[in-house]
Amino acid sequence: xxxxxxxxxxxxxxxxxxxxxxxxxxxxxxxxxxxxxxxxxxxxxxxxxxxxxxxxxxxxxxxxxxxxxxxxxxxxxxxxxxxxxxxxxxxxxxxxxxxxxxxxxxxxxxxxxxxxxxxxxxxxxxxxxxxxxxxxxxxxxxxxxxxxxxxxxxxxxxxxxxxxxxxxxxxxxxxxxxxxxxxxxxxxxxxxxxxxxxxxxxxxxxxxxxxxxxxxxxxxxxxxxxxxxxxxxxxxxxxxxxxxxxxxxxxxxxxxxxxxxxxxxxxxxxxxxxxxxxxxxxxxxxxxxxxxxxxxxxxxxxxxxxxxxxxxxxxxxxxxxxxxxxxxxxxxxxxxxxxxxxxxxxxxxxxxxxxxxxxxxxxxxxxxxxxxxxxxxxxxxxxxxxxxxxxxxxxxxxxxxxxxxxxxxxxxxxxxxxxxxxxxxxxxxxxxxx
Numbered sequence: 001x002x003x004x005x006x007x008x009x010x011x012x013x014x015x016x017x018x019x020x021x022x023x024x025x026x027x028x029x030x031x032x033x034x035x036x037x038x039x040x041x042x043x044x045x046x047x048x049x050x051x052x053x054x055x056x057x058x059x060x061x062x063x064x065x066x067x068x069x070x071x072x073x074x075x076x077x078x079x080x081x082x083x084x085x086x087x088x089x090x091x092x093x094x095x096x097x098x099x100x101x102x103x104x105x106x107x108x109x110x111x112x113x114x115x116x117x118x119x120x121x122x123x124x125x126x127x128x129x130x131x132x133x134x135x136x137x138x139x140x141x142x143x144x145x146x147x148x149x150x151x152x153x154x155x156x157x158x159x160x161x162x163x164x165x166x167x168x169x170x171x172x173x174x175x176x177x178x179x180x181x182x183x184x185x186x187x188x189x190x191x192x193x194x195x196x197x198x199x200x201x202x203x204x205x206x207x208x209x210x211x212x213x214x215x216x217x218x219x220x221x222x223x224x225x226x227x228x229x230x231x232x233x234x235x236x237x238x239x240x241x242x243x244x245x246x247x248x249x250x251x252x253x254x255x256x257x258x259x260x261x262x263x264x265x266x267x268x269x270x271x272x273x274x275x276x277x278x279x280x281x282x283x284x285x286x287x288x289x290x291x292x293x294x295x296x297x298x299x300x301x302x303x304x305x306x307x308x309x310x311x312x313x314x315x316x317x318x319x320x321x322x323x324x325x326x327x328x329x330x331x332x333x334x335x336x337x338x339x340x341x342x343x344x345x346x347x348x349x350x351x352x353x354x355x356x357x358x359x360x361x362x363x364x365x366x367x368x369x370x371x372x373x374x375x376x377x378x379x380x381x382x383x384x385x386x387x388x389x390x391x392x393x394x395x396x397x398x399x400x401x402x403x404x405x406x407x408x409x410x411x412x413x414x415x416x417x418x419x420x421x422x423x424x425x426x427x428x429x430x431x432x433x434x
Contacts (some may be wrong), residue, residue: 009080011066013102017050019058021110021184030111033139035089037130038123040332043085045072047092050106077281089123090185109185114143121222121254122187129269186218193224194231201235208246216248223254226270227261266318277336281372294411298339298373303328306339310346320353331362333370340376341365347409348384377411384412 021027028048036044049071053060068079083106086092093107111117118124118140128136198220199212224234237260241253261270277299283292298306303324307316316324327333327341341361345353364383370376 007096007098007102009065009076010102011064011069011076013065013104014062015065015068015104015106016062017054017060018105018107019051019054020107023051023108023110027111030114030117031091033142034114034117034123034127035091035111037135038126039085039089040082042072042074042078043082043089046079046082047086047108050092050108054108088187090187093185112184116184118143121219121257122226125226125258125269187222189221189225191221191225193221193234195221198231198235198238201231202239206239206242206246211242211247216250219250219253223257227257228270229257229260233260277334277373281334281336283372283374291411295373295377298343299336301339303335303338303342307342310342311351323353323355323358327358327362331366333362333365334372336373337365337370337376340373340380343409343411344380347407350407380409381412384408 031044031047046068049068053063055061065076065079069076072079083092083094087094091109091111093109095105095107097103112120112123117127127139131139195212195217220234220238223229229237234257237253237256238248241249241256243249258269262268282299283295301309304316304321307320307324308314324338324342327338328335333341341358342353345358345361349357365376365379368375368379370379
């Protein structure tokens, strides 16, 4: 995950927290129900830890980051990654004053309401893809307002002026500008989409002067980002969403943008996942050994591209792509670890991604909390024989007399850097990789 300010964070760096929102128990529930499937447990844990450090005030005392490491029982890199996720999704703003010991201010913002979340053009779609239709429908039902039948009832509610009268004897002026509000921070998207070009491309005779207000502009940019729509195609969608008053029907534009993407992508909806291994889980660059190059390769290629290259640049089947997506979205394996898993399974299973065999492996990997490429390689080497035995007990052998010749990945050989016969395979693997 990249940040334009790449500042080295240390345990000694100080921080304090400032609260800009009204964060109730209901909002905490929204955080875990709706945000967590997108940003993950660590980011939610950081948010709640910072909130707890406020101690019912709007600004906290000063802490150092070692306090956070101790409270959350995680490494500093994990805290930084969680912080970036909170920033990206609009729950946190970070300010820093550089010095001998850097000083940070973390500004907490309130989560969106359920209504705002489910109607957000990006978060709504990403939540759906990350949890699936069944869980999504369940959450929708949970947050839907119950309908009551008022057909035979009369509204007898009193109005304000019927009950209260104004006392004009007092002449006081109050400054209420600093009263805490339910402050929300919008998701900031730095997009190359040219909104001005879009507006100027639509003839003035078709649109109302109020057509492109700030809310509509933000919606268009969000839709262009999540659905990967260029200016030309968005222009057509915007024109088709104009109503008789020359205003954009926002719901119609959402629907058409979604339909456009699904038509272009075989009915699928977009999702936001790490394409490559997160920076904090990468191995520090050390030397130019064969093994180091291989580790770098696994860490800097997406599982989709790795699978395609493993198949000789042939497009993977939908089944295989769905399997890989499941490993990242539902099993929460990191992309680098998925690459190691793909390489291993393809080697030992004659270039086939055997779903049952993969499930035999990932259960153990999750228990061991395998997150890095190096850890995945090491666990593979140690547990290979054991995993193979567990798997073969669950399947029927086609021919008991047939001796299986097992093919293993080149990184299984701990003397990889001393063996010339590995060089050709390694170069073939790394060929054309940038």
